[in-house]
Amino acid sequence: MAASAIITGLVAAGGLISKIIQAADTAQHNKRECKNLASRVQMIAELLPQVQDPEAMRPLAGLGEALTEAHELVQSCQRKGRTYRFFAAGRQSDRFREVQGRIDSLLILFPMVGLIGLARRLDGTGHVSVLNRASSSSVHSAVSHEVSESDSEGAEVFTLAEITAATKNFGVVLGKGDSGTVYKGKLHDGREVAVKRFRHGQRSAEATFGTELAILHPVSHEHIVRLLGSCAEDEERMLVYENVDNGTLRDQLNNNASPVATSWKARVGVLLGAARAIYHLHCRAIPLLIHCNVTSSNILLDRSWTPRLAGFGASVWRAPDVESQAVDIVQTYGYEDPEYRSTGGLKPATDLYSLGVVMLEVLTGNQPVVAVWEETKKTMVDTTLVSWALPTIEAGQLGDVLDRRPTTEPTPQQRQALQLVASTASICLRLQGDNRPAIPDVVANLEKALQLICNDMFGRL
Template identity: 35%
Template sequence: MRECSGGGPQVLDWSIGNQTCKQVGSASICGQNSVCLDSTTRTGYNCKCKAGYDGNPYLQEGCRDINECTNSSPIHRHNCSGSSTCVNTMGHFLCSCPSGFDLNATANGCMRQHKSENHRSIIIVLGKPPSLVLNFILCELKRRMRHMKNIELRKQFFEQNGGGVLRQRLSGEGPSNVDVKIFTEEGMKKATNGYEASRILGQGGQGTVYKGILPDSSVVAIKKSRLGDSSQVEQFINEVLVLSQINHRNVVKLLGCCLETEVPLLVYEFVTNGTLFDHLDGSLFNSSLTWEHRLRIAIEVAGTLAYLHSSASIPVIHRDIKTANILLDENLTAKVADFGASKLIPMNKEQLTTMVQGTLGYLDPEYFTTGLLNEKSDVYSFGVVLMELLSGQKALCFERPEYSRHLVSYFSCATKEKRLNEIIDSQVMNEYNRREILEAALISVECTRLMGEERPRMKEVAAKLEGLRVSETKHQWSDRYTEPRVNEQLSYVETISAQGDMSSSGYASRM
C-alpha cells in the first residue's frame, strides 16, 4: 500500500493471465514448494508459498524451507518445550526427546519412560537357564522395537493429519477463543471402548461420530473421518481453525482433537437431543415441536449466523446450514454444528471465489452458478430451514409429487397464490399464532430470493423474527414481494436438482 500525492491510500492488486489454476495446469509459473491460487478479485491466478516455506513463489526455487528451530518470528517459531529438542524438517518441524523419554503430544515436552516392568522382568530371569535368558532378551527386543515403531507411526500420522500446519497456525498471531486440547490415541480408544459399534451416534459421507466417555466421566462426541480421503484432512484443519475463532453459546463447542491416529479425530461437547432434522422428520423422536419451540430455534440460529457474519473476530460464512447441522440439547436449545466447509472472510473482502460446496435443496443458486461466496449464501440456506420449520417438510424430497418436490419453489408458489394454509404444518398453526406464522413465511421467502442482493442480512432477519415473539403488530414484508421474482425462482430450482450432493451433516456425519 502507498500514499499518492493529493489522494488516499492505494492497494496494489494484480494477477497473472486470464486463466484459472485448473485451466493453466502445469503451465503455471509457480515455483517449487508453492501453490497456485485463483485470484479472488479478477481473472487470472497468483502463487503462494506452501505452509512452512517462505520467499518468492514465482521463482523456480524461490520458496525456501523455514527453519522453525532457529526462526525468532512468533508466527513461525517452534513450540517444543521442556527437554524436547526442535528438529527442522522440510515444511515443518518435529520435537525430539532424548533416549529414555517419550514425547507428550499435548505439551510437546518429554516424559520419562516407565521402566518398572523391565526391571521386574530382569529380576525374574536371574538364575534361569541361558536358553530362557536368550528367549527373554529376544522378546524384550521385539517389544521395544514394536514400541519404537508405534512412536514413529504416531509421529507420521501427526504430520500426515496436518499436525505441523495446525500447530503452526494455532500458535500464530491473531485472536483465538478456544483452548484446543490434543488427545492421545490411547485416550480416544478408551473413551469409545475400542470404537465399539454401540457407541456410534451417526454415520454419513464424512465419517462416523462416536459417543465417548473421558476419564473425568464427561461425555463427548468424537468425529472420526473416513479413511483414504485426503480432502478430509484439509476440512479437519479448517474446522479447528474456524472454531478457534468462535465463542458463542449456540455454536457446538470444539474441545480438542487427536492427530496420532490414521485419520484425524475431532472431540466436541456432547449434545443430547439429536438434530433438528431428526425432530422434524420424526424418524428418531416422537415429540412434536410447538410453534414456540420452532420460533425460538429459528431466532437462535438466525442470531448465531448474524454473529458469525458481523460480530466474530474474523467473519465466518458457514456454507452448509441445514436442519441436519443444527443440534438440539435437552432444553431444545439450538447448536450450529459442522464447520468443515466454512470460510473465514478477510476484513477487506465481502466475497470469495470458491469451489461450490453445500447441500441440494439448501444451496444458494447464485453461488451455485458464479462460485462467488458471501454472507447472502447463508441467508438463502437459513430461509430454507425456516420453511422446513413452518411446514415440517424436507427441503428436497423426490417421493413427493413433482409440483411439491422442491420446498422453496412449492413454498414460494403457495405464498404467491395465497394458499399457505396448504403447506403450513397443521400441528403448529392456530387462531392465536396465525399472523406470526404468516409473517415468518414471508421472511423465509425474502431469504430465498434468487438474487443475493435482494435478500436481507442475517441481522435484519434475526431482529424481524425476535419481533414476532414480542409484538403482534409487524411491518409487512409483502409489499416487497413481486410475482416475477418468484417465477424466476421456481424455474431455477429445477436446474440444480439434477446435481450431486456435496455436503455433510450434524457433527459432520449425521445424515
C-alpha cells in the same frame, strides 16, 4: 525456511499490501475492482501476524508473487488515457478475476496454516499453548471477551487410546456424513462428548478436519457447538466436541413425539438460535466467517434444547467489504444458493439462502427435498422444498403448506408470527444475494416472531 526469511517475507508482504491499498484509493478506473482487491489483501494483513512458524509458512509460498501481481494490476489502473483504457479493459477484467481468485485461494489456506501453528505449539501437558498475541493486538483485543476462560487454555489433544476408551471402541453411532461418522463417548473425567471420526485416506476429509479444527478452536458462542479437542495419530483424524444429547433439528422434525415437532415456540426458538450463530460468524467473529453449509442436520440441540450450529468443514474466512469470493465449495442438495451455483462467487448471503430453506423446513415439517406427483410422467419425482413451498407462501396461502403437528389451527398471534417467519424465509430465498436481508434483520424478525408466540401463550394462561 529460516526465521529470518519469515520476518523478511512478512515485512515484504506487509509493504506490498500497504502499497496495494494506497494505489486502490487513487485508482482512475476499475475503482470497484481495485477496492475489492484491496479489501482482500487487508484481510491477509490481519491474518499474517499469526504466521510465525517456518512450517506454517509453507502453504503460503505463492503469497509474495500474488501480492506483486495484485500491486502491478492496481497500479495499472492509475493510467488516465481513454485509448489505453479501451484496449486494456477486457484484458484487465480477466486479470482481476485471475488475481482475485489467487488471493481467495490463499485466504482459504489460512485455516490450515492456523492448524499447523496450533499443532507445533503443543506443550508438554497435551494442550495447545496460548497464541502469542503481542504482534496482532489490534486484531485480537476485540475477541478476548468472546473466548471463555477454559477455551483460552487451548484445545486438548487426545490419544487414539483415550478416544477408543471414551467411545467404548466406537460402539455408539450418533450420526454419519460424507466425511465421517460421529460417535458418543465419555471421557475419563466424566465429560460426555461426541467424537467425529474422519474417513481414512480421503483428501477432502483431511482438509475438512484441518478447516474445522482451525476455525472452531478460537470460536466461543452460546449457539455454536464447542470444540474440546482433537486426535491426529497415524491415519486417524478425529475431533472431539461437547455432546449434544438431542441430536439435530432434522431428527426432531422427523419425530412426531418430539417437543420441537409439537411446539411452534420451540421451532422458532431453534431458528433464532441458529440465526444468532450466523450473526456471530458474519459480524462478530475475528476473522469473519461464512459457514457455507447451514442445514437442519447441522443445527444440534443440547439437553436443554439450546440450538448449536455445527458442520464447519466447508467454512471459509472472508475479507470485510468484499462482495464475493471465488471459492469452490460443495453445497448440500436442496440448500444450494442459485446465485453461487451460477457465478461461483461466495457471499455471506449464501448462508442466508440456506437458512431460508431451514425456515421452510420448520414451517412445513418437510425435508429439503420432497416427492411430488409429476402428472406428465404419471409418477412421483423429487423436487426441492423451495420450489414446492415458496410459490404457495408467496401467493398468501401459508396455511396450505403449514405443518399441523404443533396445532391444528394456529391462534391469530401464532399465525402472525408464522407469517413473519415465512416472509423472512421468502426474502432470504431471493435469487440474487444482494436482494436478501442482512443477518441482523433476520435475527430481529425471528425475535419478534418468538415474542408474539410467547405473548400469546402468556395471554392464554
